[in-house]
Amino acid sequence: MNDMTPTREQREAKLEGMGCKRKRVEDIRFTQGKGNYVDDVKLPGMLHGDFVRSPHAHARVKSINSEEALKVPGVLAVITAETLKTVNLAWMPTLAGDVQMVLADGKVLFQNQEVAFVVATDRYAADDGINKVVVEYEALPVLVDPFKAMDADAPVLREDLAGKTTGAHGPRKHHNHVFEWTVGDKDLTDAAFKKADVTIKEMISYHRTHPSPLETCQCVCSFDKIKGELTIWGTFQAPHVIRTVVALIAKIPEHKIHVIAPDIGGGFGNKVGAYPGYICAAVASIVTGKPVKWVEDRIENLTATSFARDYHMTTEIAATKEGKVTGLRVHVLADHGAFDACADPSKWPAGFFNIVTGSYDFPTAHLAVDGIYTNKAPGGVAYRCSFRVTEAAYCIERGMDILAQKLGMDPAELRLKNFIKPEQFPYHSALGWEYDSGDYHTAMRKMMESVDYAGLRKEQAEKRAAFKRGETREIMGLGVSFFTEIVGAGPSKNCDILGIAMFDSCEIRMHPTGAGIARVGSKSQGQGHETTWAQIIATEIGIPSDDIMIEEGNTDTAPYGLGTYGSRSTPVAGAAIAMAARKIKAKAQMIAAYKLEVHEGDLEWDIDGFRVKGLPEKTMSMKDICWAAYNSVPPGMEPGLEAVSYYDPPNMTYPFGAYICVMNIDVDTGVYKVRRFYALDDCGTRINPMIIEGQVHGGLTEAFAIAMGQEIRYDDEGNVVTGSFMDFFMPTAVETPHWETDFTVTPSPHHPIGAKGVGESPNVGGVPAFSNAVNDAFSFLGSTHIQMPHDYWRNWKAAKNLGVFA
Amino acid sequence: MAKTQKTHVTMKVNGEEVEGLVEPRTLLVHFIRENLQMTGTHIGCETTHCGACTVDLDGMSVKSCTVFAVQAEGAEIMTIEGMANADGSLSALQEGFRMMHGLQCGFCTPGMILRAQRLLKENPSPTEAEIRMGISGNFCRCTGYQNIVRAIQYAAAKINGVEFQEAAE
Numbered sequence: 001m002n003d004m005t006p007t008r009e010q011r012e013a014k015l016e017g018m019g020c021k022r023k024r025v026e027d028i029r030f031t032q033g034k035g036n037y038v039d040d041v042k043l044p045g046m047l048h049g050d051f052v053r054s055p056h057a058h059a060r061v062k063s064i065n066s067e068e069a070l071k072v073p074g075v076l077a078v079i080t081a082e083t084l085k086t087v088n089l090a091w092m093p094t095l096a097g098d099v100q101m102v103l104a105d106g107k108v109l110f111q112n113q114e115v116a117f118v119v120a121t122d123r124y125a126a127d128d129g130i131n132k133v134v135v136e137y138e139a140l141p142v143l144v145d146p147f148k149a150m151d152a153d154a155p156v157l158r159e160d161l162a163g164k165t166t167g168a169h170g171p172r173k174h175h176n177h178v179f180e181w182t183v184g185d186k187d188l189t190d191a192a193f194k195k196a197d198v199t200i201k202e203m204i205s206y207h208r209t210h211p212s213p214l215e216t217c218q219c220v221c222s223f224d225k226i227k228g229e230l231t232i233w234g235t236f237q238a239p240h241v242i243r244t245v246v247a248l249i250a251k252i253p254e255h256k257i258h259v260i261a262p263d264i265g266g267g268f269g270n271k272v273g274a275y276p277g278y279i280c281a282a283v284a285s286i287v288t289g290k291p292v293k294w295v296e297d298r299i300e301n302l303t304a305t306s307f308a309r310d311y312h313m314t315t316e317i318a319a320t321k322e323g324k325v326t327g328l329r330v331h332v333l334a335d336h337g338a339f340d341a342c343a344d345p346s347k348w349p350a351g352f353f354n355i356v357t358g359s360y361d362f363p364t365a366h367l368a369v370d371g372i373y374t375n376k377a378p379g380g381v382a383y384r385c386s387f388r389v390t391e392a393a394y395c396i397e398r399g400m401d402i403l404a405q406k407l408g409m410d411p412a413e414l415r416l417k418n419f420i421k422p423e424q425f426p427y428h429s430a431l432g433w434e435y436d437s438g439d440y441h442t443a444m445r446k447m448m449e450s451v452d453y454a455g456l457r458k459e460q461a462e463k464r465a466a467f468k469r470g471e472t473r474e475i476m477g478l479g480v481s482f483f484t485e486i487v488g489a490g491p492s493k494n495c496d497i498l499g500i501a502m503f504d505s506c507e508i509r510m511h512p513t514g515a516g517i518a519r520v521g522s523k524s525q526g527q528g529h530e531t532t533w534a535q536i537i538a539t540e541i542g543i544p545s546d547d548i549m550i551e552e553g554n555t556d557t558a559p560y561g562l563g564t565y566g567s568r569s570t571p572v573a574g575a576a577i578a579m580a581a582r583k584i585k586a587k588a589q590m591i592a593a594y595k596l597e598v599h600e601g602d603l604e605w606d607i608d609g610f611r612v613k614g615l616p617e618k619t620m621s622m623k624d625i626c627w628a629a630y631n632s633v634p635p636g637m638e639p640g641l642e643a644v645s646y647y648d649p650p651n652m653t654y655p656f657g658a659y660i661c662v663m664n665i666d667v668d669t670g671v672y673k674v675r676r677f678y679a680l681d682d683c684g685t686r687i688n689p690m691i692i693e694g695q696v697h698g699g700l701t702e703a704f705a706i707a708m709g710q711e712i713r714y715d716d717e718g719n720v721v722t723g724s725f726m727d728f729f730m731p732t733a734v735e736t737p738h739w740e741t742d743f744t745v746t747p748s749p750h751h752p753i754g755a756k757g758v759g760e761s762p763n764v765g766g767v768p769a770f771s772n773a774v775n776d777a778f779s780f781l782g783s784t785h786i787q788m789p790h791d792y793w794r795n796w797k798a799a800k801n802l803g804v805f806a
Numbered sequence: 807m808a809k810t811q812k813t814h815v816t817m818k819v820n821g822e823e824v825e826g827l828v829e830p831r832t833l834l835v836h837f838i839r840e841n842l843q844m845t846g847t848h849i850g851c852e853t854t855h856c857g858a859c860t861v862d863l864d865g866m867s868v869k870s871c872t873v874f875a876v877q878a879e880g881a882e883i884m885t886i887e888g889m890a891n892a893d894g895s896l897s898a899l900q901e902g903f904r905m906m907h908g909l910q911c912g913f914c915t916p917g918m919i920l921r922a923q924r925l926l927k928e929n930p931s932p933t934e935a936e937i938r939m940g941i942s943g944n945f946c947r948c949t950g951y952q953n954i955v956r957a958i959q960y961a962a963a964k965i966n967g968v969e970f971q972e973a974a975e
Binding site for chain 1: 829831832836839840843844845846847848849850851852853855856858885886887889890896900901903904905907909910911912913914915916919937938939941942943944945946947948949950951952953954955
């Protein structure tokens with residue numbers, strides 16, 4: 001070897017493979033304003049569509065008069081439900097098995113519901129047209145309170161469901177009932193509660209909020225009449241699913257539909273579903289023969305395209321007096337708004353809420369969820385969460401704190417006492433999941449040591465004593481949260497969307513010079529797939545990640561995938577990428593053996609190529625194998641070096657983490673200060689620690705927003721009172737706390753590279769940490785549970801209700 | 807409704823004289839994005855809250871979604887398209903955002919960088935608290951701001967010719 005020969009370390013480093021903090025490929029264009037988002041798409045002759053929306057939450061639509069609107073310069077068409085009926089698109093199916101009005105058909109069911117679609121030469125003219133459409137309404141009684149939805153005299157919202165006693169998920173009990181979903185052993189659980197030394201019962205609400213990515217939902221639809229082809233550029237987290245949905249409902253052959261999701265400005269679950277804007281833009285393009293763009297504004301986004309949460313969870317835990325949990329009983333009242341437009345796997349009306357036993361070894365549990373309709377926006381999307389997991393984590397993590405309080409135990413100690421033990425994995429939960437792996441005690445203890453938990457409790461005790469002596473008006477809370485996520489939907493045995501199994505896919509093509517392209521069925525909205533997917537391939541096949549181009553989002557070129565949400569990309573698409581790379585490597589090994597004139601079994605892998613066992617000088621690099629694949633493959637072998645993998649995961653993955661929030665609250669003003677927030681995540685194998693940390697920071701910030709103020713709130717008339725960024729809490733750099741991150745690594749035993757997914761963990765674990773901190777702060781004053789969001793006003797009110805101003 | 811009379815506007819954008827015909831109600835951000843076809847400036851809320859549309863207008867950070875194009879008559883404007891160094895390489899702020907992982911989806915990034923460059927002109931060595939206050943008119947939904955703060959600190963150090971030192975946790 002001469003001095004020029006790179007060392008093993010240099011060869012490793014050159015790959016920039018898994019585990020390294022590779023700088024992002026995407027940033028080169030994003031930092032220069034050269035991203036290509038949907039609103040950047042501009043086509044010749046393109047028109048703009050915009051909605052006439054309902055001011056009422058519940059009203060009959062008596063008439064729609066478009067005459068004056070059509071006289072507005074630039075306005076070309078006004079589409080109503082009557083227009084859509086001619087193409088059978090006045091209603092559309094939702095992913096949750098319900099149907100939803102595309103445009104108001106006879107009545108409106110929530111404020112800002114889409115009533116008519118005005119098509120014009122530019123967005124200003126469309127707006128002029130909207131102001132000239134005259135809609136006559138007859139107001140109807142409004143249903144806002146979910147707890148009154150199933151009263152005998154509650155207004156009938158969904159007249160289209162009259163007489164239907166069965167919905168997509170079984171029997172309906174009431175005209176405003178969507179479904180009832182039950183899991184677990186009721187008798188066994190009831191018996192556990194009868195025998196229990198200690199029980200708690202609390203109605204824990206997780207309020208309605210909204211994902212609100214900075215880029216709203218938008219699309220450009222272009223129908224080519226000559227070819228009969230429809231091209232849609234859209235903000236789609238799952239472009240292939242959109243293509244199939246369009247094929248099914250618009251009756252256009254699927255090969256004539258081209259869906260392109262370009263750069264996406266954040267998704268957080270908002271961009272999974274299909275919205276009326278997409279349908280109307282497509283119909284408008286078919287009608288006018290021109291491309292039509294639809295871009296919603298922020299108020300439309302917050303008030304009409306989906307929402308998240310709105311779960312009201314009556315939570316009961318049974319335990320021994322020593323603090324061993326013996327049973328869990330949860331009833332959820334799930335407010336779905338006017339239409340059930342959840343974006344969950346089709347067979348899961350409440351998503352994976354049955355992860356609600358959390359990280360604890362509950363011998364038995366029972367869960368019942370009642371979905372109901374109200375006069376609110378439709379949805380129920382997974383806002384930075386894997387299908388209702390954040391609701392479940394909040395439910396159990398609040399519940400455990402309430403139990404600890406009743407037992408007079410420390411909340412961390414109670415958790416340690418009830419964790420599933422490392423030797424119990426794979427663990428079968430009382431509500432039906434098989435947890436793949438975990439080491440909860442290690443993570444929890446590491447968190448407690450890192451923040452000096454004992455010291456913090458001591459300080460809290462001193463502060464409480466000082467408060468009682470009247471020496472301070474500040475109270476201190478420690479919010480402990482230990483979450484188990486369930487992500488990576490999912491195995492075909494239990495996960496599908498509209499009948500399509502939730503696999504994901506990757507196609508890799510290596511070019512003769514040793515560079516290549518990988519196309520993946522996932523779709524980044526900021527997660528950095530162009531960077532991290534290449535790192536997986538680099539490690540697997542020894543080609544530098546800089547030499548691998550990643551492409552997503554074009555349904556014509558990418559293999560069919562179910563998209564990116566629910567932290568499924570790394571567990572499912574990431575696995576497909578590794579498996580496709582391994583197919584490349586397997587063929588490469590045959591080529592190398594042929595070229596080196598040895599048997600395949602005589603070769604071993606070494607960083608970036610193969611070498612002959614026992615003869616370290618005799619090697620062939622992957623780069624050279626790529627060249628050989630195009631000119632001298634073994635006799636009988638097809639030339640080229642390409643592979644496709646469709647990966648059907650054998651199980652979900654179960655990331656977990658231990659979080660703690662240290663907070664002070666001034667009882668006279670309700671003003672809180674987050675003194676410290678520490679987040680330890682275990683997401684298995686870490687592909688890019690820089691990106692993981694970034695994901696955790698972002699998820700924690702969204703958790704902070706939700707727990708401390710972010711809410712979609714309605715008044716009694718069904719008016720949205722938090723419909724703009726004036727009222728809907730968006731933390732800025734000033735309010736946002738400083739984040740401390742940490743990790744342990746417990747690889748997934750069934751995932752090809754042991755990775756579990758991380759993007760949503762911080763939201764799932766973060767919300768209970770914040771809420772537990774507030775509740776812990778007030779607990780010594782006699783409070784058991786204070787509902788979120790914990791803004792200054794509510795904190796002040798809580799203090800007032802606890803009599804601290806006496 | 808009569809077709810609205812259009813007005814002729816001229817301004818300097820990223821050092822180049824530009825002109826166009828706009829309606830009096832045309833927003834500056836639409837003039838930039840649609841007339842000039844410079845799509846790096848984004849729209850996130852239309853109500854001056856989110857800052858995705860931030861540009862530099864006559865030495866001030868301005869949210870171009872609530873300024874009429876006619877109000878910018880004769881103005882000097884800088885957008886993200888004018889941020890790179892003269893040789894086409896990334897400027898200190900652009901480099902800082904990449905090095906410190908100060909962006910994810912990239913949608914807030916142009917506005918955030920435009921705001922940061924003005925902040926650093928006003929205060930070349932800001933403290934963390936000054937940076938946080940200085941960018942509080944710009945929302946980011948992805949990063950939690952911590953790495954944006956580091957990105958701006960990185961750029962400040964580079965511009966000031968000093969070594970970037972990360973603050974201790």
